[in-house]
């Protein structure tokens with residue numbers, strides 16, 4: 001597995017060498033392969049650990065002055081369907097530029113690096129017995145996105161997580177198109193503001209445990225909606241992980 005990564009890195013370096021390299025999105029220095037220098041990569045690999053002194057035990061946000069639970073979570077009475085939520089970094093400053101380069105400008109050379117961050121966090125969480133899961137479940141893209149754009153960042157993360165690190169990926173969810181959403185009745189729409197998801201078929205997920213993966217989460221509502229669906233099909237435990245959390 002490590003050797004595949006090395007070969008991959010080597011090929012990337014070689015091509016960037018031929019094309020003259022690129023600039024680090026964060027600090028601007030010349031880099032050979034991905035547009036993020038080694039120092040800035042290390043910064044992203046060194047995440048704030050998920051222990052209850054440093055992170056909100058409900059949403060995983062980095063705590064500043066609160067203890068145990070963040071203010072938003074302690075004020076919210078909404079029922080939660082996630083057994084744990086683990087956003088790696090807060091979505092601030094140059095991390096927004098990084099996401100823009102990856103998602104909107106299609107800098108797909110960043111994908112293996114992001115997969116390595118997710119893998120590092122998963123290893124840490126499983127070692128500390130914070131999570132246990134059988135499958136990673138990606139938050140599905142807009143319908144037709146694959147056909148139109150040719151790729152999806154969460155799907156690509158899953159691809160590398162499987163190929164480089166051996167995780168099993170399960171695709172039980174789909175996103176309902178906005179046209180289809182209009183046909184939902186009032187009851188179905190209730191609490192479904194924003195994107196709507198559903199199970200692709202009638203699954204029996206009894207006794208199974210899942211980790212839902214997203215790239216950026218805002219309130220955790222998407223992860224929670226997806227978790228609710230998996231639990232309605234019998235899932236025993238469902239956790240959520242994302243690269244960034246908007247706060």
Ligand SMILES: [Zn+2]
Nearest residue numbers: 024027037040
């Ligand atoms: Zn840098």
Ligand SMILES: [Zn+2]
Nearest residue numbers: 056059070073
């Ligand atoms: Zn919180």
